[in-house]
């Protein structure tokens with residue numbers, strides 16, 4: 001019966017999956033074909049990518065304990081997919097964090113076990129290159145052991161133009177001030193026709209590549225990303241993956257690839273320009289799977305964005321080619337302001353539970369994928385470092401607690417401690 005199932009996979013898809021599993025490179029055309037599969041072909045793609053992921057990374061699933069810090073939401077670039085940016089005179093909603101506020105967030109991050117802070121902000125018209133350097137210096141002098149993952153290529157482009165330095169000198173200047181790695185965001189789709197619709201004022205494809213390569217060449221590593229589910233077509237995604245793979249062959253500087261599904265609720269791209277309302281579940285999983293097969297062996301780590309997908313789809317993606325659950329984040333504004341509703345914080349213990357539910361082994365990692373700790377035995381897990389919130393009981397739990405306290409005579413017990421509703425209230 002199973003043979004019948006596998007023999008019903010389309011011959012061309014079967015050929016492409018075998019090619020990837022034999023570790024022969026897929027072409028962009030191959031990736032484009034795999035990005036359109038449905039039905040049995042889809043299931044075969046997912047199974048092949050899961051197999052490849054376990055071959056490349058084993059059963060471990062990694063995560064990093066980190067905190068996001070957005071230092072300003074003032075930005076005039078005007079990306080149509082952004083719900084985060086504000087005008088600087090928007091008294092109610094614009095913010096521009098002081099060093100003291102940024103350091104307070106770092107303090108909170110360290111207390112909760114973070115090894116990394118991810119610092120990004122809007123392109124504030126009144127700032128210059130020194131602003132970026134000064135944030136790094138302030139954080140590094142207070143928390144020398146904290147890894148600073150900061151500044152997208154768009155921010156680097158802005159700061160570099162203000163600095164008057166050569167690009168490599170500017171990047172080194174930031175590294176000397178404490179920059180550890182860079183987010184490879186602002187990539188969206190590396191195709192200028194698409195970029196001109198998404199964000200006409202943002203840096204172009206060639207400049208994104210120039211900045212990333214210059215960073216890698218001085219030893220400053222970065223992530224790589226893609227934003228999908230809006231106006232792009234499968235050939236754009238395939239070409240984007242091809243650009244990333246070529247950069248990696250040349251520099252080896254990418255730590256991971258992170259596909260980011262478009263969040264559509266609160267931005268112009270969907271509401272005014274009529275894009276698709278984000279990816280379907282199939283699309284989310286197809287992109288994870290195709291990334292694994294297309295990027296191997298050049299980019300080993302494929303990350304799930306739980307902020308975009310949620311925990312359950314994130315778990316599925318970890319069985320479809322991904323091997324990393326991303327970061328705890330602790331605070332997240334960019335996706336939330338566009339309408340994402342999967343929360344801002346996934347505590348480390350929650351990652352470990354979600355990973356174990358898949359029969360996999362949770363591993364806390366550093367930004368550069370060094371192992372902090374492998375959590376093989378749940379009995380040896382450390383206590384939570386999250387601030388403990390008082391639990392408000394309601395409904396049946398509240399009644400059971402009150403009855404229990406009344407019958408045992410422990411503090412809070414007795415008739416006066418009972419809720420004032422009748423005991424015949426439905427439990």
Ligand code: SF4
Nearest residue numbers: 075077078079082085
């Ligand atoms: S995505 Fe970034 S660069 Fe674009 S408008 Fe929003 S904050 Fe500015």
